Amino acid sequence: MHYALLGDIHSSKEDLEKVLADILEKCPEAVRVGTGDLFECIISKRDITNQKFTKLEEVMIIPDGFNELLTFISVSGNQEDRILMITETDDPLRGKLGTMPETLDISTAKIIHGHQWIWGGEPWALIHAEVNESLVFYGHSHTSKLSRNSVIEEIEFGIPYDVSGDKVLVNVGAVVIDREWVLYDLQANTVTFMKV
Numbered sequence: 001m002h003y004a005l006l007g008d009i010h011s012s013k014e015d016l017e018k019v020l021a022d023i024l025e026k027c028p029e030a031v032r033v034g035t036g037d038l039f040e041c042i043i044s045k046r047d048i049t050n051q052k053f054t055k056l057e058e059v060m061i062i063p064d065g066f067n068e069l070l071t072f073i074s075v076s077g078n079q080e081d082r083i084l085m086i087t088e089t090d091d092p093l094r095g096k097l098g099t100m101p102e103t104l105d106i107s108t109a110k111i112i113h114g115h116q117w118i119w120g121g122e123p124w125a126l127i128h129a130e131v132n133e134s135l136v137f138y139g140h141s142h143t144s145k146l147s148r149n150s151v152i153e154e155i156e157f158g159i160p161y162d163v164s165g166d167k168v169l170v171n172v173g174a175v176v177i178d179r180e181w182v183l184y185d186l187q188a189n190t191v192t193f194m195k196v
């Protein structure tokens with residue numbers, strides 16, 4: 001069994017189409033799972049007030065035909081959290097965003113967007129991840145990355161890496177601009193970082 005992890009799409013329909021086509025070509029049977037930030041919220045964090053928007057179009061980018069591509073389950077990201085926080089409407093899309101879980105368990109792995117963890121520094125990066133389990137897939141920083149017990153390992157695209165062991169974290173990179181995703185092979189217990 002295979003999983004295709006993808007996220008940080010940020011409403012980029014063109015990049016998502018390219019990544020979905022790549023998944024279909026490389027591993028058509030892979031179950032696709034999202035790591036959050038499927039949408040782009042156009043209201044920045046510092047511009048948030050108590051005002052509630054009643055139209056989703058005022059706070060987020062929704063390209064024509066984009067929602068139809070989102071046929072896979074996904075955890076929520078900070079973009080979805082913000083969209084929910086600043087809107088008040090019975091638009092079914094808002095309802096759908098509200099059902100996206102914060103974490104997901106797939107077979108032998110956990111999925112979380114990662115904005116819940118501690119980030120910072122220069123360059124901005126993950127400082128501390130509150131996780132006890134292994135393997136964990138996340139996103140948020142738009143950087144494909146593999147770490148084992150907090151030690152970052154060099155990765156190359158297209159090469160399978162063993163993910164057995166303690167505290168293995170896999171950042172699946174971003175669909176937007178970078179067109180990156182990760183193939184998780186359950187039987188071989190490997191992940192392969194992909195870039196279109």
Ligand SMILES: [Mn+2]
Pocket residue numbers: 008037077078079113115139140141
């Ligand atoms: Mn994010």
